[in-house]
Amino acid sequence: MQVALDSELAFYRQMVDSINDYEVVRLDETGTVRTWHEGAERLYGYQAREIVGRPMSVVYTEDEIRDGRPGFDMRTAAENGQCVTEGYRVRKDGSQFWASVTLTPIRGAGGTLYGYVRVTRDHTERREQELEMRAVERMLDAITDYEVIRLDADGMIRSWSPGAERLKQYTAEEVIGHHVSMFRLEEDIHNGLPERELASAARIGRLESEGWRLRKDGSRFWASTIVSPINDESGELTGYVSVGRDLSEKRAQEQLVQRQQEEILELSTPVIQVWDKVLVLPIIGTLDSARAARLTEGLLERIAVEQAEVAILDVSGVPAVDTEVAQHLLKTVEAARLMGAVSVLSGVRPETAQAIVHLGIDLGTLRSRSNLKEALQLALTLVGAAPILAAATGV
């Protein structure tokens, strides 16, 4: 019987000795270390003769010893049957590592406390990963101008961020587990747009898009979104990360700029009715093709509306007339003539005259006066007497 027990004990010791990654040691009921082994040595740096017989508190930090942690842990283990803690433990050389420690009481038949088994494991790596992850989480939480959402492979929302909450007004509980299309317009959902976007993000590796998104209160905002697929080591798609941003302000600004440009264009090509059936188009500043086209359209529309018979094109305010602009002016004159209106140029500069003639364009019925005053006199004569007007058409 004794032999069997001894061999059992030897076998047991062998087993414990073969554990390299863990510390598995026995403490007596006062917390004094009673056994030691290779795994424990590797972890704490002590050899058996240096530690057996010393209190277990040796490996606690000074702060914890001051707070009475060793005694507290033992009492907790004795009362609850186990005490699991995580914290820094001190090696022989004074360095520390993040340890997960389990303290389990050993009791005799009558419930008498004989001692404890302490199991320690080095979790430094896991701790670092945890801290890393927490740092990433905190970083994501600090981003409030952008939303960062994680989706699973089916497009279901798996994580939410304060930025997302600020942008879309939903809390995490309200959205996690729902499909990401819950923020989309009905017509987009109807057209299958959200699914198509995810699919192409998975295919291309990244999808950038702009579009309307809905807030919780039903209002919409113009968002820019970048969706990137998340793949595991084997390349299998496991989900997506979606980063979004409110572009409403930028869009509003763009629209404002565009509207202002249109207004400036409008202002820069005014058509003035100076007399019954007489229009004046004072052209000031440089003419580019966009402005020239606008000018022509504006003039022709006004001729139709006012049933104008004479249009005066005052070019005295144009610094330079190149061949392209000259051509455009003559086209305007011809288009006005087709509509039945006579055009009078005024304020043509010497260089402009040269440019127009060098174009070799048939001036036809084109009339010109040196300044606006004389052009106006001619115009009034033209609308004042029909026979002269008929002659003016040159037919």
Next chain:
Amino acid sequence: MRMGDNLIVMLQGDLEDGTVEQVEREVTEEVARTQAKGALIDVSGLSVVDSFVARIISRIAAMIRLLGSEATIVGIQPAVALTLVELGVPLKHVATALNAEQGMARLQGRSRERA
């Protein structure tokens, strides 16, 4: 349509090869028959033209002139005017007017000149 010494020809809707020849025949016959001094071609019903329609307008104007009558095109819309200029359709020597009323006035003015 006849008005005094003058004719008014209304062009509108879709002009196709078949209808064009018919229009040309009717206009020339009518001008010759009535010995009209002038003819107004009213195109205010056309909001868009292509080169084909533009050539037809030009052709009808030329036919009327050959018959010893004065042709005036009236009611060219702004967009049409722009298209005609861009296409470079030879309408340089065709008289134009804003509307039928003004066109009539111009025709009468010219006929007085001739007289």
